[in-house]
Amino acid sequence: MRSANPARHVSLPFPRAPRYGPEDQAAVRDLLHAGRLSDTSRGPAIAALEDAFADLTNTVYALSFASGTASLHGALRGVGAHPDAGVVTSPLTWISAILVAFHAGSFPVFADVEPGGVNLNPATIATAGQASAVLVTHTFGIPARMDALTAVTGVPIVEDCSHAHGARYASRPVGSWGAAGCFSLMERKPVSGGEGGVLTTNSRTVYERALTLGHHPHRLAAELTDPALRPLTSTGLGYKTRMPTVAAAIASVQLRRLADRMAASETNFARLLDVLHAHAAPITTPLVAAGSTRGWYGTPLIITEPVPNPAALFAACTAAGVPVRPLYEDWLSSPLLQDPALLHEAFPHVRHTGWRPPDPHALPNYQVARRQTLLLKVPDVPAADYMHQVGDTLATVLTQAIR
Structure with a gap:
């Protein structure tokens, strides 16, 4: 029934539980007592979180990172994004899911969202431009139409699941549909480690290529099996994007709730x-x-x-x-994406790609x-x-x- 006297102001406080409760604090204390806040291999805290995300998404592999952005970077390296073709994405996302295409040595190509919706429209991908990958955000937690997306792309799909922890599309977990899925663990996300990110995948190739981006040579020596990647065992690629154990321990507790x-x-x-x-x-x-x-x-x-x-x-x-x-x-109108000089100074490789400043009115x-x-x-x-x-x-x- 319609209220007789509709409220004109919300007077009740926003209901919330403490972000980090006794279990989170106990997990941190255990690490402090153990004296293990950093992990160059795959120790207990890191392994527990990665295994938990593999279980959450029903995937074979999960790989931790220092941020959700770093996990997206690892995923785009994993699927082979390259400068000769862009990464199709929607502008209705956080800026990291756009700029990470530049980080990975490629460039973003923008496609429209669905009518009356917030997610990438599968019908617009083919006309967006030549692509080496598609990066689809499950925007504001609404699962994207992954069956339609996988049917039309013909290139690897990376799922940005940073808004959608625990979500499922057609009874299948997000993060398992594409070649890789990526989750953010920053403070305001449904599962928080303070900061952090996790990549999920069923592909050993994607996993190992992403591993070389920023993990320690100790872990690379233990896990790399691809002959093409083994020469990177002693160096990796040097980004140092592995996750602190404190973030992993907190996120593992949060995931259980x-x-x-x-x-x-x-x-x-x-x-x-x-x-x-x-x-x-x-x-x-x-x-x-x-x-x-x-x-x-x-x-x-x-x-x-x-x-x-x-x-x-x-x-x-x-x-x-x-x-x-x-x-x-509206990132399409941002100075970074509209000013070629500013963009080229930040990402010099863009001069040699098919990048053009986007038309804010084209979508x-x-x-x-x-x-x-x-x-x-x-x-x-x-x-x-x-x-x-x-x-x-x-x-x-x-x-x-x-x-």
């Missing part, structure tokens, strides 16, 4: 949608395919009526206490998504009263802001 937090978020979001429906609020959500499970890192709501001023709507939500997050900047669905999407923070602890108040308040804000 992921299912409970996901269930709480799902319940909270369902309650919110019930309230918004009762108010007949002009809101829908991106499609989550049958048999799929979404992740929880910023929750996209699509406004179904034209939003005349997205900045004003965001400001009104914030002023009313609705827990919204800003969308990413119409992306521009619509930027205007019509609100990102909401959904608690991962039970929060019935809070979600009801958020739904009432958001409905009121939309009534006033969209005319």
Whole structure:
């Protein structure tokens, strides 16, 4: 039923559990007592986290890194991205998932998102440009249509799962569909190590090529089997992107709580949608395919009526206490991607590639998504009263802001 007196402000505090509780702290203390905060091989803390992510994604291999960005870099090296053809990606992602194409010696090629959605549109990949890889983000936790993507690309796919820990597409874990999957463990992600990243794959070749990027020669000597890579045993490639053991220990503890937090978020979001429906609020959500499970890192709501001023709507939500997050900047218009001199100074190899500054207006669905999407923070602890108040308040804000 529609509330008789819709709330005009969220007065309840955002419900949250401590980010790092007693179990996390105990894991760190154990490492301090053991005197092992760094690992040049594959010691217990690193092995436990990698094995846990392989289990989470039902993959053969998992490889830890110092950041999610480093894991993407390792994945693009693993699948053979190169300067003669770009890496197709969506601009509706964090900047690291764009710039990492340059890090890997290639360059980004932008394709549009799906109509009414936030993920890469499989139908736009073939016309985006020549590609050596596709990097697809499961944006804001919504699993991308991996069956359609794998059917049309013809080149290796790297899944950016940094928003989608524990998510599944068509009953199969994200991070297992492509040639590699990559997860971020930075502080605000559903599984945190403070910082860190994990690559998952079923390919021994991808695993070993990624291993050479920044892991210690001790580990390379123990694990490299490819004759073409064995000459790198004593040196690797020197990026030093291995994960500290503290991050691995904390993330392993956090991963054990992921299912409970996901269930709480799902319940909270369902309650919110019930309230918004009762108010007949002009809101829908991106499609989550049958048999799929979404992740929880910023929750996209699509406004179904034209939003005349997205900045004003965001400001009104914030002023009313609705827990919204800003969308990413429009990276297509950023100085780094628009100024060739700035880009060439940072990445000299780009002079010899097919890179051209992107046209910010060439991706119409992306521009619509930027205007019509609100990102909401959904608690991962039970929060019935809070979600009801958020739904009432958001409905009121939309009534006033969209005319």
